[in-house]
Amino acid sequence: MALPLTPLNCLVDSLCHSRKLGEAVRLIASRTLEPEQYSVYSKILRLCTDLNSRKCGQLVHFRLIAVGFPTNTCLNTRLIMFYSKCGEMKTARKVFDKMSERSVVTWTALISGYSQNADYEEALRAFSAMHGEGARANQFTYGSALRACTRLLCLELGKQIQGCLQKGRFVDNLFIQSALVDLHSKCGKMEDARCVFDSMETRDLVCWNAMIGGYAAQGLSDDAILVFRSMLGEGLKPNGVTLLSILFACSHNGLSTQGWEWFRSVVKQNDILLRAEHYSCLVDVLARADCLEEEYGLIRGKIPMDIDASALGAMLGACSVHVNVNLGEIVARRLFDLEPGNAVNYVVLSGIYSAAGMWRNAMETRVLMEKNITAKYPGYSSCQ
Numbered sequence: 487m488a489l490p491l492t493p494l495n496c497l498v499d500s501l502c503h504s505r506k507l508g509e510a511v512r513l514i515a516s517r518t519l520e521p522e523q524y525s526v527y528s529k530i531l532r533l534c535t536d537l538n539s540r541k542c543g544q545l546v547h548f549r550l551i552a553v554g555f556p557t558n559t560c561l562n563t564r565l566i567m568f569y570s571k572c573g574e575m576k577t578a579r580k581v582f583d584k585m586s587e588r589s590v591v592t593w594t595a596l597i598s599g600y601s602q603n604a605d606y607e608e609a610l611r612a613f614s615a616m617h618g619e620g621a622r623a624n625q626f627t628y629g630s631a632l633r634a635c636t637r638l639l640c641l642e643l644g645k646q647i648q649g650c651l652q653k654g655r656f657v658d659n660l661f662i663q664s665a666l667v668d669l670h671s672k673c674g675k676m677e678d679a680r681c682v683f684d685s686m687e688t689r690d691l692v693c694w695n696a697m698i699g700g701y702a703a704q705g706l707s708d709d710a711i712l713v714f715r716s717m718l719g720e721g722l723k724p725n726g727v728t729l730l731s732i733l734f735a736c737s738h739n740g741l742s743t744q745g746w747e748w749f750r751s752v753v754k755q756n757d758i759l760l761r762a763e764h765y766s767c768l769v770d771v772l773a774r775a776d777c778l779e780e781e782y783g784l785i786r787g788k789i790p791m792d793i794d795a796s797a798l799g800a801m802l803g804a805c806s807v808h809v810n811v812n813l814g815e816i817v818a819r820r821l822f823d824l825e826p827g828n829a830v831n832y833v834v835l836s837g838i839y840s841a842a843g844m845w846r847n848a849m850e851t852r853v854l855m856e857k858n859i860t861a862k863y864p865g866y867s868s869c870q
Contacts, residue, residue: 498526502533511542515549524558531564535571543568559585563592570599575608590624598630606634610643625656632665641673660686664693671700676709689720695727702735710735711744723756726764733767745771765797769804795824802834806841814838826858 501510510530527546534543547565555561562585569578582588582596593616600609613631616623623631628651635644648666656662663686670679683689683697694717701710714732717724724732729752736745749768752758798821805814818835825831832855839848 498529502529505533505537507533507537507539507542511545514546524555524561527555528560528564531561531568535564535568538571540572540574543572557586559587559589559592563589563595566592566595566599570595570602573603575599575603575605588621590621590627593621594624594627594630597627597634601630601634601637604637606637609634610638610640625659625661628656629661629665632662632669636665636669636672639673641669641675644669644673658687660688660690664690664696667693668696671696671703674700674704676700676704676706691722691725691728694722695725695731698728698735699731702731702738705738707735707739707741714748724752724758725756726758726761729753729758730764730767733764733771737767737771742771763796766800769797769800772804795821798824799831802831806834806838809838809841811838811842811844822858829855829859832858 497513498510501507501513507530510533514526514530527550531543531546533539534546543565547568550561562581565581566578569575569581578596578599582592585592593612597609597612597616600606600612609630613623613627613634616627628647631647632644635641635647644666651657651662651666663682666682667679667686670676670682679697679700683693686693694713697713698710698717701707701713710731714724714728717728729749732748732752733745736742736748745768749764749771753760798817802814802817802821804810805817814835818831821828821831832851836848836851836855839845839851
């Protein structure tokens, strides 16, 4: 017997609010629901998506099929969102293709699902199909399509979408404008990116990072630092992406002192989770200024063990560039302890010895590599 609508909804609401997903799934499995109670399934599917629970979401889907629940646009859209979150885009597409009616939310769920799962070409195909069927996109649809254009560096299609936006009601939308700044920046069109950036009434951290990163990638370090200073002046706090862009700008433009100062001040004043790439980029900043001795003191005293190898690897590469034998030996031996099976470290140290004319040391390093690494895979050419 079906429970009345309101008590069942209240019970499911309570379970979902408490994130008791298993109990909620067991509840609907033991009850017969009426068609008007579809919202109960929708709530549970939303929690499955939030918790990324593939098993429970599939059980809900199987239950819908087993009871012959009537087709519902909202439910099917929830299923598309769920399978997209789980990375099962083929299943999400099957659900989509079986739908007789699709809302803009349904199309957006599919397009953003493809984009989030790095299938950017399929995302743009779906966007084109949506446009061909005359469906009207919303800001989230356009944002997902622009993200796909950015990843594929598809500037022309991005400009077409921008043209459509200028005729519609989303031209001043912060989410859309940030996506446009990111598109033009990633494609190296900094003047166009700056034009959109300057037209924005409000700016979020995403668009600030896009401008800073774009200038840095183009070698325009002065512009990157100027935008960074402006961002700080407006009271925004930099995150890990901002710091990485500033370090990159300083690294590739010989601003080692400034890069080190920014690193210290940003980390000290902001709660930033430092990753291996931050230290690696900082090592590169100092290496380009031939300050490798200072680098080792930094790495030895500051970097946590779980990301030590990556930063040390970058430092060993810098030692190779500068043929710094003394520091190269210290760093390489540390890496041998951390990654005894990584042949690259042995090869780089051997190369440093060879560049310094220390042939015997180079040979001994090769012998050590043969001894410590058991599996060997000889190279071959396609002609063989």
